Amino acid sequence: MALNIYNSFSRKKELFVPIDKKQVKLYVCGPTVYGPPHVGHARSYTNFDVVRRYLDYLGYNVKYVQNITDVGHLVGDSDDGQDKILAQATKENIDPYALAYKYENIYFEYMDKLGIKRPTISARATGFIPEMIELVQSIIDKGFAYVTSEGNVYFSVHKLDSYGKLSGRKLENNLSGERITVADDKENPEDFALWKSAVGGHIMKWNSPWGVGYPGWHIECSALSKRFFGDTFDIHGGGLDNIFPHHESEIAQSEVANGKPFVNYFMHNNLVTVNGTKMGKSLGNFITLEQLFETFNPMLVRYFILQFHYRKPVDFSYDAIEMVKIQYNKMNEIFGKIKKLSDGEYNEVESAELVDIKESFISAMDDDFNTPVATAEMLRFSKIAAKILSNNNLYYIKEANTIVKMFEDILGFDFTFDDTNENSSQSNEDNEKLLDLISDIRTKLRAEKNYALSDYIRDELNKLDINIRDKKI
Ligand SMILES: [Zn+2]
Structure with missing residues (x-):
């Protein structure tokens, strides 16, 4: 079998064929760095870390680009309201650049704990403003965007017939009726901002052909992927909640500016809930990774996350993680012991049972990164491995160790044998x-x-x- 990926465009699994035989260009929308990382981040970035690791394992040279949104993401994801970074910086009474930098560091600190490999390129939005301005200008030049008297630039979605091709949203059906209530400088309420004029106390602002301002949120992903990949790339990942308007807008911007398809495979991970309800700061059920790691080992949290397929929702609760704790700790001990023992001088002997585990594991991963089946294979293997250890049946120890190593490389665990x-x-x-x-x-x-x-x-x-x-x- 070969790798099949569920493509959000076609809504079915498709054989994965990269543009370049040897390289995979993978882009995943990164965090908006205005607060501490939470279970939603852990889920999303663990899932895409496994995608990246599996592509690595298959022998591709993976170029993984992730943006750091440190400007332009407005509260409520609409084009009104304050920049999230600026709002939080005002609250914490620090410079918005300092705030973004602080939370970017915290974000990586926790991703590291979860065993998430750093992206090949991690790019701050504020570092690529000229690229964004250039892209906006080319959209204006092609007649798909307009500049208003207030110095804002909007994308004119009605001009693009293909708008909605990812989300399946039809402008007439979904958005009519909203027109009357919108009182700003947009020609149509569905139009989204490419560039916003900096009014009031905006600290993060740049000169542009349309006046002093800052970029809209969506434009950074289009500009960054173009900067590092060119017009078309292989896989774009992100959360299900970003399909609309964020990813739909990315596609519109890039395809208008470049005149080429934006991306071949769009992958979306499902959302997380906490104790059965949607997580939200206002709901008071927000679990930060700092809180979670006070109780649980990050690798156990990783194991818990991978029990669910990335396209299924995950419900986080302390009880649910607790339920897989003994199972995980046992595997950790057995696999850690195998790693240690395999340093000895043993012949390499294959067992049919072990070959079967390996094949089942790989075919699960080939099937749209089916981690629930893959982790079940890991559990099955732990029982065989325990027998190998208890019988001192070390003929198979080298073979067993290659399987442990495969689990570590692909699923990102680091099994340790407790001394x-x-x-x-x-x-x-x-x-x-x-x-x-x-x-x-x-x-x-x-x-x-x-x-x-x-x-x-x-x-x-x-x-x-x-x-x-x-x-x-
Ligand atoms: Zn994005």
Whole structure:
């Protein structure tokens, strides 16, 4: 089997064929850095980390680009309201650049803990304003955008017949009726901002052909993907909630400016809920990763996330994570032990059972990154691995270790064998010596014909499930 990806364009699984045989150009919408990372970030970026890791494993040279939104993302995702960064900076009473930088650092700190590999290129929106201005100008030149007397630039969605091709939204059906209520400088309420004039206390602002302002949120992804990939790239990822208007707008901007298809495969991960309800700051059920990691190991959280397919919702609750804790810890111990033992000199022997695990795991990953099946294979393997270890059946240890390594490379775990287990093998040796000593004492007692005490010791040990045999005198 070969890799099949569910494409949001066609709404079905399609065979993955990259533009360049050896390289995959992957773009995932990055975070807006105005607050601490939460379970929603953990879910989304873990899922796309696995996509990236699997493509790596298949031998592609993956160029993974992610933006850092440090300007232009407005509250409520509409074209009204304040910039999220500016609003939070005002609240925290710091410079908006400092605020964005602070939360960008925190974001990476927590992504690192989750074992998420850093993107090949992580690009701050504020670092690419000239590219965005150039792109906006080319959309204006092609007649798909207009500049208003207030210095705003809007994309004219009615001029683009293909607008809505990702989300399936038809402008007439969904948006009529809203027209009367919108009182701004837009020609049509559906038009979205490419450039906003900086009014009031806007600190993050740049000169442009249309006056001093800042970019709209959607334009950064179009400008950055063009900057690093060119006109068309392979895979674009993001959250389901970004299909409209964000991704629809990215497509419109890029395809008008470049005159080429924007992206071949669009992937969307589903959303998270907390204890069955939508997560939101205002709902008071917002779980930050800082809070979550106080209770749970980040790798356990990663395991929990991967129990769900990326296109299915995940419901986070402490109880649900707790339920897979023992299972994960057990696997962590077994796999960690295999990693350690495989350093020894053993022949490489293949077992049919292990080959089957490997094949089932890979075919699950080929099937649109089916991590629930892949983690179930991991669990099945842990049982076989436990047997290999308990029987000291180390013929298969090298083969078992390549499977452990495959799980680590693709799913991003780092299995560690807890050294306290080493102490337990030490204590096994100690127990052995102790039993030898007791046995010797009993031999002496029986030699002295003190059968009562000798039998008492034997019976008490039997009660503890320790069988001790009488040695011949
Ligand atoms: Zn984006």
